[in-house]
Amino acid sequence: METLPLFFSLAAVVFAYSIWFHFLARKLTGPRVWPLVGSLPLLFMNRRRIHDWIAGNLRATGGSATYQTCTIALPFLARKQGFYTFTCHPKNIEHILRTRFDNYPKGATWQAAFHDLLEQGIFNSDGKTWLIQRKTAALEFTTRTLRIAMARWVNRTIKNRLWCILDKAANEKESVDLQDLLLRLTFENICGLTFGKDPQTLSPDLPENPFATAFDTAAETTMYRLLYPGFLWRLKKILGIGEEKRLKSSLKIKRDVNGSFFTSDVLQRIALNFVLAGRDTSSVALSWFFRLIMNHPEVEQKIINEISTVLRDTRGPDHNKWLQEALSFDEADRLVYLKEALTETLRSYPSDPQDFKYVVHDDVLPDGTFVPSGSTVTYSILSIGRTKTIWGEDCMEFRPERWLSQEGDKFEPPKDIYKFVAFNAGPRTCLGKDLAYLQMKSVAYAVLLRYRLSLVPGHRVEQKMSLTLFMKNGLRVYLQPRALA
Structure with missing residues (x-):
């Protein structure tokens, strides 16, 4: 009889977690997530080809060029340290790198990871x-x-x-x-x-x-x-x-x-x-x-x-x-x-091929994606050049002429400079x-x-x-x- 209260308590916890996980997973638009471990299994399986894997996930979104996932499917952590937003949308990238520059520093996660290698050098510092x-x-x-x-x-x-x-x-x-x-x-x-x-x-x-x-x-x-x-x-x-x-x-x-x-x-x-x-x-x-x-x-x-x-x-x-x-x-x-x-x-x-930014305050990217404070935003530079909605149907072709001015005599970058970063x-x-x-x-x-x-x-x-x-x-x-x- 003494085990019944414990059983019902565990069942209640599992049921509550299942409901919470259901609503979390329904909002995510990236690779599949599992209870507790989130998308870590897929991340581990693709660790040797991570850049192409991210690019593939972004292509799978169609024209949105943004997806979200979490690597730790636990309350609080799932919306903070374990939450990742991946994008190759030029307007989002402009928002991150220029418009709201102060809201997207390297952040503590990046700095801690690179501190042993780069300390507080220019590529590992903020402010x-x-x-x-x-x-x-x-x-x-x-x-x-x-x-x-x-x-x-x-x-x-x-x-x-x-x-x-x-x-x-x-x-x-x-x-x-x-x-x-x-x-x-x-x-x-x-x-x-x-x-x-x-x-x-x-x-x-x-x-x-x-x-x-x-x-x-x-x-x-x-x-x-x-x-x-x-x-x-x-x-x-x-x-x-x-x-x-x-x-x-x-x-x-x-x-x-x-x-x-x-x-x-x-x-x-x-x-x-x-x-x-x-x-x-x-x-x-x-x-x-x-x-x-x-x-x-x-x-x-x-x-x-x-x-x-x-x-x-x-x-x-x-x-x-x-x-x-x-x-x-x-x-x-x-x-x-x-x-x-x-x-x-x-x-x-x-x-x-990619860069990581920390989200200081809750924000909404230009494409409508909500990014919570404490999470990470990653923009895939590799994916930008391989996305048809950004560079056209010939995006996978090697064509230097796309950088030539109409007059044919000088180098000319795209009008939207955030198409090439x-x-x-x-x-x-x-x-x-x-x-x-x-x-x-x-x-x-x-x-x-x-x-x-x-x-x-x-x-x-x-x-x-x-x-x-x-x-x-x-x-x-x-x-x-x-x-x-």
């Missing part, structure tokens, strides 16, 4: 801490001197190292991992530009760089912190298991170019934040660019024709002079179609955008004018689960010398 760093960096990034310095470092690395490695591979008919070479190149450039130091990772013998390897591992494992409830990764950190064990090991490998340990403050606040911005994004974008070029020879030929036209004007008809020196600052500025092709690459394969937008717009284009143009010229690329047979190109859209298996290619007309 006054972020504003001070932003203003300081803006003073440097807006100067022509910095662009000239970037061009000098890029051209030096291309002429003295990249061409030597590629020439050797072409002559010996050996394949190279182009993504690895590009990562080494951009790492050397950002170290040179930021610290005036040369890590020499792009030497002919391609020495292992413990810092770069550890940084890649740390960035990848930190990403998992954002996908699961906070208590899970904190528990793993305490126990020292799984991804948290890998992260701890990676963070120990922090040395400067001379092999000496950085101080924590210098490394976390400056080095890693600039490495994240200057190394990964440009190299990843270039990797996807070269992959697309191999599949679109007509685009490749237009790029070659444009480069040839510019160099014929600046260096004369002698092809040897075209290949002796890297691009000058002014020559790079004249490559309009190349910029369009690089931008089209970023539309389809943005280096940063590969360089972020609003107050957090990337300060290094012009430097990124300069570096990417220089490298594209250096590779394409000298060589024809072909993918190694059987090599699989697929996305890697990381903060940036790395290729999981690299980009292994053969190089053949190009005959210029």
Whole structure:
């Protein structure tokens, strides 16, 4: 008899929870949710392809381009820490990044996840801490001197190292991992530009760089912190298991170019934040660019024709002079179609596929979606470029001409700038955008004018689960010398 009250109490709790869960699930528009665990099972099953999975869920919404789900189906938590709104709607993104900028900071969840890696650097801070760093960096990034310095470092690395490695591979008919070479190149450039130091990772013998390897591992494992409830990764950190064990090991490998340990403050606040911005994004974008070029020879030929036209004007008809020196600052500025092709690459394969924001106060997005305070809003940059209602029926096609002005003589971004946020937008717009284009143009010229690329047979190109859209298996290619007309 004593068990009856307990039985009825449990039954009442289960019944009340079932009613609550029914109304919660009915309001959610994303992947299926289960009692207690919410959408965590599907999240775990798709953890190796999370970017494509999110994009698929957004496409499944039809024209709304927004869905909501929860990873913890428990009262209170389901509408706070466990509640996620995913969107690729340009008006929503403008609302988040500009109109209500103060209501959508990085937030405590993001900062806690990235604190071990980035501390309070510019990419992991809000409010006054972020504003001070932003203003300081803006003073440097807006100067022509910095662009000239970037061009000098890029051209030096291309002429003295990249061409030597590629020439050797072409002559010996050996394949190279182009993504690895590009990562080494951009790492050397950002170290040179930021610290005036040369890590020499792009030497002919391609020495292992413990810092770069550890940084890649740390960035990848930190990403998992954002996908699961906070208590899970904190528990793993305490126990020292799984991804948290890998992260701890990676963070120990922090040395400067001379092999000496950085101080924590210098490394976390400056080095890693600039490495994240200057190394990964440009190299990843270039990797996807070269992959697309191999599949679109007509685009490749237009790029070659444009480069040839510019160099014929600046260096004369002698092809040897075209290949002796890297691009000058002014020559790079004249490559309009190349910029369009690089931008089209970023539309389809943005280096940063998604971003997370914390909701400070209850709000309603422009498409009518209610977002509760304490929850998370994620905008999928990858999905924007792959949504027909945003970019049209040909959104999955690689078509650089979509960025050409009606007059046909200049690069022209879309009138709605929030259709393309590969360089972020609003107050957090990337300060290094012009430097990124300069570096990417220089490298594209250096590779394409000298060589024809072909993918190694059987090599699989697929996305890697990381903060940036790395290729999981690299980009292994053969190089053949190009005959210029």
